[in-house]
Amino acid sequence: MGRLDGKVALVTAAGRGHGEAVARRFAKEGASVAICDLIPVQVLEETVGRQIRADGGQVLCFQTDVAQEDPVKQMVQQTLDRFGTIDILANVVGIAGPTKDVWDMSLAEWQETLAVNLDSVFLGCKYVLPEMIRKQYGRVINFSSGTGKQPLSHRTPYAASKMAVIGFTRTLAADVGRYNITANAICPGGHEERSLELARGRAEYTGEALDEEAFRLGFRATQDNSVIAGRWCADEGFTNKAGGPEDAASIALFLASEEAGNFTGQDINSGGGVMW
Numbered sequence: 001m002g003r004l005d006g007k008v009a010l011v012t013a014a015g016r017g018h019g020e021a022v023a024r025r026f027a028k029e030g031a032s033v034a035i036c037d038l039i040p041v042q043v044l045e046e047t048v049g050r051q052i053r054a055d056g057g058q059v060l061c062f063q064t065d066v067a068q069e070d071p072v073k074q075m076v077q078q079t080l081d082r083f084g085t086i087d088i089l090a091n092v093v094g095i096a097g098p099t100k101d102v103w104d105m106s107l108a109e110w111q112e113t114l115a116v117n118l119d120s121v122f123l124g125c126k127y128v129l130p131e132m133i134r135k136q137y138g139r140v141i142n143f144s145s146g147t148g149k150q151p152l153s154h155r156t157p158y159a160a161s162k163m164a165v166i167g168f169t170r171t172l173a174a175d176v177g178r179y180n181i182t183a184n185a186i187c188p189g190g191h192e193e194r195s196l197e198l199a200r201g202r203a204e205y206t207g208e209a210l211d212e213e214a215f216r217l218g219f220r221a222t223q224d225n226s227v228i229a230g231r232w233c234a235d236e237g238f239t240n241k242a243g244g245p246e247d248a249a250s251i252a253l254f255l256a257s258e259e260a261g262n263f264t265g266q267d268i269n270s271g272g273g274v275m276w
């Protein structure tokens with residue numbers, strides 16, 4: 001018996017990374033999952049969709065830009081038409097946005113990051129919550145970041161959006177608790193490859209040298225924290241295990257489960273070293 005048997009989940013940005021891990025975990029635990037991404041729907045069907053079906057799960061795939069209102073509205077309606085309800089909403093989507101200072105940044109760059117990282121959370125909630133309120137049951141899980149709590153230099157739009165996701169989630173928790181709906185945020189730490197990608201962007205922008213080997217060591221330097229070259233965005237990883245989407249999926253599964261019913265308004269770090 002799965003922990004989410006009989007439940008229906010909608011998971012954004014499920015084409016790869018954290019969204020894929022969350023969708024596959026939910027499906028393995030018995031949920032029917034509606035998943036979306038920007039990638040063509042056939043590609044989503046043939047990759048993540050196929051894997052979920054191979055594991056015995058039910059899946060509905062969409063190509064949806066979750067920063068746009070009409071597509072989100074239609075995706076929610078089609079999920080309701082097909083699966084009858086939505087019990088769990090996982091707003092996983094998030095883009096890194098620019099790595100540069102405010103005075104070098106265009107308004108369009110700022111707005112794109114806020115639209116994808118924050119408008120998407122608003123829109124998902126706006127269109128799914130009426131069904132959750134109707135049935136007096138729901139689990140909302142929004143993806144923030146370690147950068148939702150701690151600054152990461154040269155990355156104001158990402159930090160602003162992820163800090164806002166926490167504020168949104170806490171306030172939503174206050175508003176929907178009376179309907180037996182919970183709202184929580186997950187804050188992944190940076191995992192190695194993605195953080196290295198960001199560090200390269202930062203080095204390019206600042207002109208500072210990046211020692212990639214030292215950066216990688218910084219990630220793994222759990223015994224010798226004097227090696228801090230990677231600290232610009234490294235999760236220190238005190239458990240000496242590479243963190244990543246599966247850690248966040250484990251937290252998402254708990255938050256989506258029956259047993260988390262009195263657990264709301266929280267922002268939970270995933271990863272082996274983020275402690276703020």
Ligand SMILES: NC(=O)c1ccc[n+]([C@@H]2O[C@H](COP(=O)([O-])OP(=O)(O)OC[C@H]3O[C@@H](n4cnc5c(N)ncnc54)[C@H](O)[C@@H]3O)[C@@H](O)[C@H]2O)c1
Nearest residue numbers: 013015017018037038065066093094143145188190191194
């Ligand atoms: N990876 C990390 O190190 C890390 C660290 C902290 C927080 N996070 C957060 O975790 C979440 C997932 O991150 P990830 O690294 O797994 O993502 P990712 O970059 O691996 O995948 C993101 C997916 O989102 C899709 N996408 C992008 N814009 C979209 C849009 N407008 N509509 C629909 N889909 C869209 C992309 O096509 C891609 O498949 C994000 O909210 C991110 O901010 C990630």
